[in-house]
Amino acid sequence: MPSFSWRFIINPEFWFSEKYTDSCGITFKVRSVLYTKESDFQRIDIIDTYDYGRVMLLDGLVMYTEKDEFVYHEMITCVPLFAHPNPKDILVVGGGDGGTVRELGRHTYLNSITEVEIDESVVVAAKEYTPFTGCGYDNEKVNLIIGDGIEFVKNKNNAYDIIIIDSTDPFGPAEGLFSGEFYSNVKNALREDGIVVAQAENPYYDPKWMMRSVNNMRKAFHNNVECYLAYIPTYPSGMWNFALGYKGKKASESFDIKRYKNLNLHFRYYNKNIHRACFALPEFMKEIMQTI
Amino acid sequence: MPSFSWRFIINPEFWFSEKYTDSCGITFKVRSVLYTKESDFQRIDIIDTYDYGRVMLLDGLVMYTEKDEFVYHEMITCVPLFAHPNPKDILVVGGGDGGTVRELGRHTYLNSITEVEIDESVVVAAKEYTPFTGCGYDNEKVNLIIGDGIEFVKNKNNAYDIIIIDSTDPFGPAEGLFSGEFYSNVKNALREDGIVVAQAENPYYDPKWMMRSVNNMRKAFHNNVECYLAYIPTYPSGMWNFALGYKGKKASESFDIKRYKNLNLHFRYYNKNIHRACFALPEFMKEIMQTI
Numbered sequence: 001m002p003s004f005s006w007r008f009i010i011n012p013e014f015w016f017s018e019k020y021t022d023s024c025g026i027t028f029k030v031r032s033v034l035y036t037k038e039s040d041f042q043r044i045d046i047i048d049t050y051d052y053g054r055v056m057l058l059d060g061l062v063m064y065t066e067k068d069e070f071v072y073h074e075m076i077t078c079v080p081l082f083a084h085p086n087p088k089d090i091l092v093v094g095g096g097d098g099g100t101v102r103e104l105g106r107h108t109y110l111n112s113i114t115e116v117e118i119d120e121s122v123v124v125a126a127k128e129y130t131p132f133t134g135c136g137y138d139n140e141k142v143n144l145i146i147g148d149g150i151e152f153v154k155n156k157n158n159a160y161d162i163i164i165i166d167s168t169d170p171f172g173p174a175e176g177l178f179s180g181e182f183y184s185n186v187k188n189a190l191r192e193d194g195i196v197v198a199q200a201e202n203p204y205y206d207p208k209w210m211m212r213s214v215n216n217m218r219k220a221f222h223n224n225v226e227c228y229l230a231y232i233p234t235y236p237s238g239m240w241n242f243a244l245g246y247k248g249k250k251a252s253e254s255f256d257i258k259r260y261k262n263l264n265l266h267f268r269y270y271n272k273n274i275h276r277a278c279f280a281l282p283e284f285m286k287e288i289m290q291t292i
Numbered sequence: 293m294p295s296f297s298w299r300f301i302i303n304p305e306f307w308f309s310e311k312y313t314d315s316c317g318i319t320f321k322v323r324s325v326l327y328t329k330e331s332d333f334q335r336i337d338i339i340d341t342y343d344y345g346r347v348m349l350l351d352g353l354v355m356y357t358e359k360d361e362f363v364y365h366e367m368i369t370c371v372p373l374f375a376h377p378n379p380k381d382i383l384v385v386g387g388g389d390g391g392t393v394r395e396l397g398r399h400t401y402l403n404s405i406t407e408v409e410i411d412e413s414v415v416v417a418a419k420e421y422t423p424f425t426g427c428g429y430d431n432e433k434v435n436l437i438i439g440d441g442i443e444f445v446k447n448k449n450n451a452y453d454i455i456i457i458d459s460t461d462p463f464g465p466a467e468g469l470f471s472g473e474f475y476s477n478v479k480n481a482l483r484e485d486g487i488v489v490a491q492a493e494n495p496y497y498d499p500k501w502m503m504r505s506v507n508n509m510r511k512a513f514h515n516n517v518e519c520y521l522a523y524i525p526t527y528p529s530g531m532w533n534f535a536l537g538y539k540g541k542k543a544s545e546s547f548d549i550k551r552y553k554n555l556n557l558h559f560r561y562y563n564k565n566i567h568r569a570c571f572a573l574p575e576f577m578k579e580i581m582q583t584i
Binding site: 017020021022024025026027028049050051052068070071204229231236238239266267268269271273274277278279280281282283286 | 312321528569
């Protein structure tokens with residue numbers, strides 16, 4: 001055995017990789033694993049990373065990172081809110097990290113914010129380890145219900161102005177949130193002028209998954225569905241799609257500039273020009289939307 | 293030694309990783325390495341991959357992939373071409389893979405397409421191993437000059453309508469293409485209404501590099517500079533920035549719809565709505581552009 005002076009002290013390097021397919025993905029170095037739990041629904045990990053700050057993984061997939069979660073959470077809230085003529089009551093399905101209700105809480109003109117999250121463990125972990133999103137639950141307007149969003153919307157009629165589907169990917173606990181029956185119930189739960197928004201995957205790696213929610217939304221909303229995009233570097237391809245169904249005016253052509261200016265919030269991604277620009281889709285994506 | 297029946301036959305897996313920082317990056321599986329050369333300027337590799345088809349690496353960094361090169365090459369050509377009122381003579385600095393001149397060649401209203409590429413080995417490799425870009429040189433209008441673009445533009449006055457800086461990253465052979473002196477010479481080489489476009493990195497990982505070309509372009513073009521964005525999944529962050537300097541009208545407000553309609557080309561990314569939308573910048577990027 002060599003003496004101590006011969007030895008090199010090498011710190012182990014821990015890297016996380018998320019595979020986008022069997023043969024490609026993102027990889028990043030992990031400073032430490034802060035939390036790990038097998039809940040009733042999924043495996044939850046919260047890790048601290050060098051490049052992205054704290055990151056929540058569900059079943060080994062990146063849900064959000066401290067560095068870029070602002071893009072997702074601003075874009076899933078601001079676009080429907082400012083496209084709607086007068087939103088008052090909002091329902092969030094999923095969104096257990098709190099980032100979506102945190103953003104909704106900044107829109108002080110809202111009356112109520114209801115969230116139905118199936119996995120309480122996600123909420124508990126986010127409050128403890130990612131307070132930058134978990135702080136969303138500190139707002140008194142936020143009413144958190146632990147339960148199944150699919151069951152919850154079944155009995156609702158004419159109850160909400162906007163419904164936000166802030167779900168995981170379309171397998172495992174979130175699978176039903178991409179189905180046709182669910183969107184049909186969502187439509188009934190919406191009032192006149194109502195808008196539904198769902199995170200809807202990406203067209204580069206997962207065009208079929210993307211189109212599953214888009215097509216089911218189209219059936220329920222008589223083709224009154226638009227997609228919009230945002231740059232999210234820690235999601236597959238960096239090009240993230242949101243599907244939006246509307247009962248009133250076309251969302252891409254509606255923008256309540258008066259409310260936007262009066263509110264005078266400081267956003268980090270969203271602005272007036274982004275509101276219109278995010279609906280401009282590249283040709284290859286329009287082709288996917290016509291053929292799948 | 294165990295007998296043959298005991299042995300597992302395991303094919304080796306080769307993975308390529310490009311690090312965006314010391315602690316994060318993209319990783320993908322390689323089917324085979326088709327070509328490797330140390331040229332006078334850089335190391336060139338062409339690899340075949342499972343997800344992205346053929347990929348050219350220069351000094352170990354992804355230059356383009358068969359799957360998504362269309363985004364970069366359409367966006368670096370169509371935006372200046374349709375923003376300009378009447379482009380006739382185009383200069384490309386760099387672009388040795390041929391993708392940019394391939395796209396320019398489709399715009400049949402152009403008189404001349406000149407490319408100055410410093411590294412002939414890149415052109416030779418692209419023609420042989422990535423004919424989907426190398427085919428750009430088959431067009432008789434394309435005049436390829438092997439030489440130093442920095443020297444080339446020094447002696448040019450009032451010679452081009454559009455100059456496209458299709459370079460590698462701002463270190464190594466391309467470093468001078470991000471300098472103030474270079475952009476000053478580019479401005480002199482442009483005619484009235486002239487436009488320069490340069491690939492200009494990304495705001496998530498490399499805001500300082502991004503701002504180096506933007507700021508030097510601003511000095512030469514008296515702040516008549518705009519940035520525009522495209523989704524390119526195999527470039528760092530997937531959010532790619534182009535810097536555009538103009539001598540005539542503001543590019544984001546100029547679009548020659550008549551020429552666009554007459555030409556009637558099938559693009560895979562670019563379209564009328566993208567032309568305007570790509571200039572809409574997220575708030576955090578506008579802040580970077582005001583502070584760095």
